[in-house]
Amino acid sequence: MRYRWSFRSNQAILQLALISALLVSLLLAGCSGIPLPADSGQQAPLATESILPVADSKELPAVIQNLMTLADQQYFDNRVDDAIVTLERAIRIRPRYPEIWSRMAYIYAQLGKQDQAYQYAQRSNSYINLNPRLKSFNDELIASSQR
């Protein structure tokens, strides 16, 4: 299970994904801002948009918040591969935060990798304790990956 580091064939999908994600982000601007952790210093990237149309939990550790914000930034800078690398770093550090897995699911869905999107969304659901909005976001991804 591996893929070549090339998303050229998916550029059109990617552009569409970016446009739709931007629109979704604009619509949900009120709740999409990621609060910077209290102890974050100069290292925290200043992302203004989030991959997820659902606000992240406020209880996320600074390290996870930092990496997810960085991944958001990389994704919107069209550095999708780097965003995946960053999210994998976050998973290694704290694997049980569903927001990370949902971001991965979303990115893979946008890349047309429906099977991976399905698996990541399922895995995210397995870590959700109480976050009905994130669960319904995952469920939508699962449903669309099976269409």
Place this chain on the structure above:
Amino acid sequence: MTDKHSPDKKTSRRKPSKPGKAGKHVTKSSSRQDSPGVLRRLFLNKISASVLLLVFLLSSLYVVYLDILITEKMSGRIWSFPSTVYARPLELYKNKAISIEDISSELDLLDYRKVNTRPAKPGQYRVYAGAYIELISRDFNFSDGFQASQGLRIKLQNNYISRLEALNSNQVVDVFRLDPMVVAGIYPKQQEVRQLIQLEQVPDDLVLALLSVEDRRFYQHWGLDPRSIARAFMANLMAGKTVQGGSTLTQQLVKNIFLSADRTLIRKINEAIMALLLEFHYDKSTILETYINEVYLGQHGATQIHGFQLASQFYFSRDLNRLSRDQMALLVGMVKGPSWYHPRRHPERALERRNQVLALMLEKQVINQSQYNLYAARPLGLTHKPKLSSNRYPALVDLVKRQLQEDYNETDLKTAGLNIFTSIDPIIQEKAEKSVSEVLPRLERSQTQTAPLQASVIVASSEQGEIQALVSDRSPKFAGFNRSLDAVRQIGSLIKPAIYLSALQYPERYTLASMLKDVPLHLKTSKGDVWSPQNYDGETLGEITLFEALRDSRNIPSVRLGLDIGLAEIADTLHNLGVRRDIPTYPSMTLGAFSLSPLDVANMYQTFAARGYHIPLRVIREVLDKDNQPLTRYPLAFSKTLDEKSVHLVNHVLHEVTRSGTAASLQRILPLRVAGKTGTTDDLRDSWFAGFSDEQLAVVWIGRDDNSSTQLTGASGALQLWGDLMGRLPINDLSLTPPAGIEQAWIELKSGASTNKNCPSAVKLPFITGSVPTEKAKCDTGGLFDQIKQFFN
């Protein structure tokens, strides 16, 4: 070539021909008179010319041959780069579980220099006040971007990072990656270790010292230096023996790469021709760079130390560009005779030679007098233990190579300069090696066998299936038979969780409270024999719950359950768990009478550790080309192959195994919540333990290469090693959070019926929603002990 005594020659001298008719006449007349002589002369001339032509042709062919030899070998040398295998970068962040010793150990492995004052340069660190580490990281090009060197202060409390901040500004840093350790190089030749360095990275002082000593006119000559040759010739003549060489660096390079060390005339001629050819083909920088990477600088066992960069690592444990001038002088001085001036074997001789080089550096004004005085007074400054990072973890690197060979050919691996980033965790690897080295001798103390025990240990991250450590030999640095991958042994009771998982996927038929028969069983085999499986203790208990049967690893109930579920179904479950080998479907397979490698077992138990998500174990994260451009990524890929709820039920029992089952002795060495299963095979040939925490999965096998008895069970052997290793890792209690669709109920073990917590022998067990037994137990409160227990409950 003409014969001076021939009459023809005399005649021609007596009658010198003049231009004009007379001459013509004389020539004609002479020709007529001496026609046999002329013919003979012509004939001889022709032979001479032919011989000359032949010699010329042969010489030309030989030069062409040498030329081809040079260009082929040199292009191979210059353009082939070994691949580099990197460990995972250590991530630093607040609340990371890590001790001050582990960070120091990582920095030592990374060859950071420990200093006593505040670090001032990249690659330095200090530990102070028992709770702080200050360091300045090195620049590193990660696949997702360049990370510049940064000063950091790490505060540790109770083996956790309590604060991570920038060294200068004291501002909090959320997360930081250290540069990853180089684990190994994959080289064109096995015994020739080399760490290539580009000329621009070589310190100028080293180049100046080298040229001062070995070839002062390197930039003036074209491969040969007649002045040096003449000077050496005179010196040798005066001394009556060979005291000085006149070889240029180019000649030395030719000798190192293409020729033997013989001092014959033919070799010298070859060397001279090839040196000229080399200079004709390549510029001075290329020749110098190749020389610096090629020069032989000592031996370490069977390994030859080639090149200044590796020699720097070998003798001083640091990169070439971090050497002081006296250290450079020592290496330069060794070129003359690496064995004669070997600084570890002949320190006095090496010191004298180093100071000779320093004197030459002074003469050439590379250093001034006060610097000379300073450097010449210094000791050699060698590290005590030679460190060769050529292949620090041979079994792990073997796994890396095998996984790479699925996508890259052998030649590319050895010559394309790939940068291979892996999940290898040096801290865990070092601990695994230490556990093997310490526990095996302990286990052998009470043994009568003389054949040594062998072991395999595999550690992977529970949730991501990344292999972090792998040991395949009791001497972990020994690059021999890779038992973790190739020792295929019977797995014994490690099979049992797969049988119970197969059953628990049918909650309407089986729950943890289901009663199983533990009474003698006799099965007729296809050969007509009768197979009667026995419990390990030789007893039968009548009826026990499924929970107890797995917890206590009872053989007879497990065989009965396996036969009831179906052997093919168990094989399917094993495949869903990640086992890729063919599984036999005969009854004794229910007791693990088939063989798997430790890596197969790790793949199988990974799926339990990841709660039903099968993640094929991997060690490579990504491969970059020599210019750091990404080539292949191996992303985290997984699939949900088993029902999460059934897996949770099995995991619950696997935790009980370590608390009150066959691995209960673990509590003495590892007082933490973990889950796992012991495995023992016939005649105690194999001792297994596979288990996991939230953070790590580890599989341990102990056995002997001749397949004789280990005299150890899974609990008395592999479990001890497993517990020792996990006790060294910063793990937490296993969380065992139930997934949705699980409910808890109190069960009376003797009947498997529902009861309440106040009842004796009541245990709380998880059930898939809707499968809690409806039968109620009659609470037995007859005994005084039970009444007291009930009162306190």
